[in-house]
Amino acid sequence: MPERSPMKIGYARVSTDEQSVDPQLDALELAGCTRIFRDEGVSAIAKSRPGLEDARQALKSGDVFMVWAIDRAFRSTIEAILFLDDLMKVGIEFKSLTQQIDTTTPEGRKWFIDTASWAEYERAIISRRTKEKMASAKRRGQHVGRPYALSDEKLRTAHKKHTEDKIPISHLAQQFSVSHDTLTRGFKRLGLQLQT
Numbered sequence: 001m002p003e004r005s006p007m008k009i010g011y012a013r014v015s016t017d018e019q020s021v022d023p024q025l026d027a028l029e030l031a032g033c034t035r036i037f038r039d040e041g042v043s044a045i046a047k048s049r050p051g052l053e054d055a056r057q058a059l060k061s062g063d064v065f066m067v068w069a070i071d072r073a074f075r076s077t078i079e080a081i082l083f084l085d086d087l088m089k090v091g092i093e094f095k096s097l098t099q100q101i102d103t104t105t106p107e108g109r110k111w112f113i114d115t116a117s118w119a120e121y122e123r124a125i126i127s128r129r130t131k132e133k134m135a136s137a138k139r140r141g142q143h144v145g146r147p148y149a150l151s152d153e154k155l156r157t158a159h160k161k162h163t164e165d166k167i168p169i170s171h172l173a174q175q176f177s178v179s180h181d182t183l184t185r186g187f188k189r190l191g192l193q194l195q196t
Contacts, residue, residue, distance in 0.1 A: 006062035010036035011055045013072045017041040024068040027097050033066055044123060045075045056083075061091035069098045070112070071119035080116035084109070148186065149178045155186040162194070169194070 010028035012021045021038055028036050035058060039051035052073060059065055065087060067073045074080035084103060087094055094103040099115050102108040150158070158176055161167045173180045187194060 004060065006064070007035060007060075008033045008064045008066055009055055009058055010066045011038070011052055011073055012036060012068060013039040013042060013044070013049065013051065015041070015043050024072065027068050028066055031066055031095075031097055044071060056086075059087070059092050064093045064095055066095045066097065068096070069119075070096050070101070070115045071123070074116055074119070075123075077113065077117045077120045081113060084112060148189075149182050150176060150186050152190060155183075155190055155192070158183060159187055159190075159192045 008031065010025075010031070010033035012024035012028060014021045014024075017040065019040075021040055025036055025038070037051040037055035037058070039046075039049045042049055042051075055065065070080065074083060084094055088103070094112065095101060096112070096115070099111070101112050101115065103112050154176060158172045162169060162172055167175075169180055169183055173183045176183065184194065
């Protein structure tokens with residue numbers, strides 16, 4: 001059986017379904033990656049990233065693991081360091097395209113750790129700002145999070161059908177294409193009493 005030739009294996013990730021992984025894929029292909037694994041709609045802090053796990057399983061001694069940027073692969077500095085250490089023990093190189101990190105040199109390894117640290121810091125700052133913005137919105141009585149499934153007007157219409165026309169909640173939920181719980185939570189939010 002012929003010996004396997006070293007490969008360039010890439011990994012790409014985007015946090016939301018609205019984002020496109022295509023720019024990362026294009027850059028990794030241009031850099032010579034013959035296999036690229038991906039996670040789409042997966043947060044950097046998600047514990048399970050199947051694409052990254054599959055990429056790690058595919059890597060063999062002599063291969064090069066490539067990412068578009070360090071923050072695409074790792075959720076913390078310690079995870080990045082341990083991952084790199086794991087790769088180096090079995091003779092796998094790491095390269096980040098945008099940061100031009102090559103871990104075959106001591107300088108490259110230090111730059112890798114510094115960059116991973118900055119990526120973690122930036123995520124923490126963004127998270128803090130988001131929480132502060134949400135708390136501020138809540139104090140002002142603004143809705144925070146996903147939009148409500150039903151507008152206040154639709155909820156009042158449904159409530160009127162329930163109380164005046166005696167239509168059961170389960171039938172109304174089907175009619176308005178929502179769950180029973182969504183409808184009752186909406187009534188509660190507007191202070192509308194359920195028919196007893």
